[in-house]
Amino acid sequence: MSLIAINAPDQDVNGITTKWRAAFHPVIFELRRQDQAVQLKQKPPVDPSYVQLVMFGAIPSEVAAGQKVMYIQPNGEIYIWTIGAVTSNVIYTSDGTISGTVVGGSVIYLDAFPKYYVEADIMAIDTSNSYVKIGTLRKKSDVNGIISINVMEWLQSQCTQENDFNYNVINKAMIGEGGRYSVVFREYNSPAFNGVNQQPFSIRYFTNSARQIQDKFGASMAEHVPTYDASRDPQAKFLSVFNKPTYFVGYPFSLNFIYSENLTNRQITREEEQFDLNGGTVSTSSANLDMTQRFFNNRLMIEQDYPSNVKEIDVWLEAGLPKTKGVWFQSDWSLTDFNEPPSPSEPPIKAPNPTK
Amino acid sequence: MAQRITEKKRIKINRECVKNPVFVTWLNTLGGREQWLFHTVQTEGLTTEKEETFEPYQVDLEESRGQIFDLSVFAQPQLILYTVIDHEDLEGLKSIIYSLRVEILMNADTWEADGFLRWQMYRPERGSWKILNTDEIRSEIEITLNNPYINNIEA
Numbered sequence: 001m002s003l004i005a006i007n008a009p010d011q012d013v014n015g016i017t018t019k020w021r022a023a024f025h026p027v028i029f030e031l032r033r034q035d036q037a038v039q040l041k042q043k044p045p046v047d048p049s050y051v052q053l054v055m056f057g058a059i060p061s062e063v064a065a066g067q068k069v070m071y072i073q074p075n076g077e078i079y080i081w082t083i084g085a086v087t088s089n090v091i092y093t094s095d096g097t098i099s100g101t102v103v104g105g106s107v108i109y110l111d112a113f114p115k116y117y118v119e120a121d122i123m124a125i126d127t128s129n130s131y132v133k134i135g136t137l138r139k140k141s142d143v144n145g146i147i148s149i150n151v152m153e154w155l156q157s158q159c160t161q162e163n164d165f166n167y168n169v170i171n172k173a174m175i176g177e178g179g180r181y182s183v184v185f186r187e188y189n190s191p192a193f194n195g196v197n198q199q200p201f202s203i204r205y206f207t208n209s210a211r212q213i214q215d216k217f218g219a220s221m222a223e224h225v226p227t228y229d230a231s232r233d234p235q236a237k238f239l240s241v242f243n244k245p246t247y248f249v250g251y252p253f254s255l256n257f258i259y260s261e262n263l264t265n266r267q268i269t270r271e272e273e274q275f276d277l278n279g280g281t282v283s284t285s286s287a288n289l290d291m292t293q294r295f296f297n298n299r300l301m302i303e304q305d306y307p308s309n310v311k312e313i314d315v316w317l318e319a320g321l322p323k324t325k326g327v328w329f330q331s332d333w334s335l336t337d338f339n340e341p342p343s344p345s346e347p348p349i350k351a352p353n354p355t356k
Numbered sequence: 357m358a359q360r361i362t363e364k365k366r367i368k369i370n371r372e373c374v375k376n377p378v379f380v381t382w383l384n385t386l387g388g389r390e391q392w393l394f395h396t397v398q399t400e401g402l403t404t405e406k407e408e409t410f411e412p413y414q415v416d417l418e419e420s421r422g423q424i425f426d427l428s429v430f431a432q433p434q435l436i437l438y439t440v441i442d443h444e445d446l447e448g449l450k451s452i453i454y455s456l457r458v459e460i461l462m463n464a465d466t467w468e469a470d471g472f473l474r475w476q477m478y479r480p481e482r483g484s485w486k487i488l489n490t491d492e493i494r495s496e497i498e499i500t501l502n503n504p505y506i507n508n509i510e511a
Contacts, residue, residue, distance in 0.1 A: 161457035207387035226361035239388030242448030248393040256388030
């Protein structure tokens with residue numbers, strides 16, 4: 001079998017999962033080892049004093065009587081038994097107290113593969129969707145078959161401090177102020193899938209940021225991740241610590257925002273409402289953002305060149321209906337999405353460039 | 357139908373013509389970048405320290421040019437910025453003090469015509485800061501930035 005995802009550094013916001021994390025806090029993925037699939041757990045009618053595990057396929061030769069085996073039922077219940085006897089595809093445990101028949105589940109041979117470990121490659125993904133390995137680590141599983149890895153340090157290595165925005169486009173992805181990454185796992189000294197790349201988690205995202213104690217959602221950037229959700233209150237925040245930033249006319253100005261994967265293929269617009277000294281609306285405006293800059297921490301420029309009676313403006317982002325043609329399709333290759341995730345060595349799938 | 361996906365951020369527009377502008381941007385802790393225009397007056401300073409010296413034995417006192425020879429000196433220019441701000445801006449502005457990257461725009465007068473921005477990194481001086489008195493509505497802020505140090509020769 002393969003590794004199964006148990007826990008990811010995600011945050012639920014009003015029922016929508018956000019995958020953005022501050023890079024200067026632990027970013028932990030948890031997986032569970034699965035050595036072999038179970039066809040059936042039952043008490044054999046011939047002798048109900050023990051439990052019988054019928055496996056899919058042959059049981060590895062390393063498995064022997066007297067060893068411990070962990071059985072994980074489909075509902076998550078866990079049993080640890082001592083193996084009484086082993087045949088080609090059946091394990092007889094020495095514990096006969098459990099009753100009932102259960103279909104499915106998996107086992108971990110706790111003693112048969114003592115040198116088992118998992119190798120994880122942390123892959124950064126750039127704007128051209130190229131995977132670049134930025135680090136590798138090895139972890140053994142704990143007594144419950146759980147492998148826990150923290151990729152915080154490698155994400156921090158991708159954070160840069162330079163201000164290299166030229167303030168000449170409406171929005172631009174700023175590499176180094178955030179980014180995308182994926183983790184590829186391989187099992188070693190296991191019954192199967194030795195050295196085979198596995199990707200139980202879809203692509204995740206990080207920002208060059210640190211959260212404070214008692215911040216809502218803790219180390220997750222969920223507070224700042226836009227989602228297409230009319231009932232969400234409050235909506236996502238910009239990445240500014242000013243309550244009301246100041247635009248000094250004649251000097252550069254930008255706001256940072258997270259252009260999240262939750263807005264798949266929707267046209268995002270920058271909306272502005274301009275106010276005079278008395279708070280009355282002078283005018284409003286709308287402009288399309290560059291969709292090719294998504295999946296990153298973006299800089300956003302305001303319209304500028306306001307008439308002299310405009311004293312303050314409100315700026316926000318809106319998302320329209322999904323675009324079905326005229327734009328190239330790029331998903332974030334979640335295992336639940338319609339596109340299959342490419343392996344790190346494969347280029348992503350692109351639709352042909354749209355004709356204008 | 358289009359739907360709002362972010363907060364409505366209120367931005368103030370400042371059109372003041374100022375003397376001695378110093379435009380600063382810095383990285384905040386959220387992964388975003390802030391900006392502020394200091395103006396009117398700044399104080400330029402210079403600190404020298406960490407000198408290494410050598411004092412040779414005086415063989416010929418009559419011909420000697422001196423007693424102590426400098427081998428190296430570290431020279432650190434500084435720029436002290438001042439501003440008076442409303443308390444609603446204080447939370448944002450104080451983040452410059454602990455930012456890992458503070459940059460000053462060196463071609464502030466010509467950046468649009470030049471077509472590029474020339475930034476230079478400055479480092480906020482470390483220390484204790486009085487930020488505000490909670491019974492006031494405005495605060496006077498003084499921020500000391502260390503310029504890039506002067507590359508010096510060594511004996």
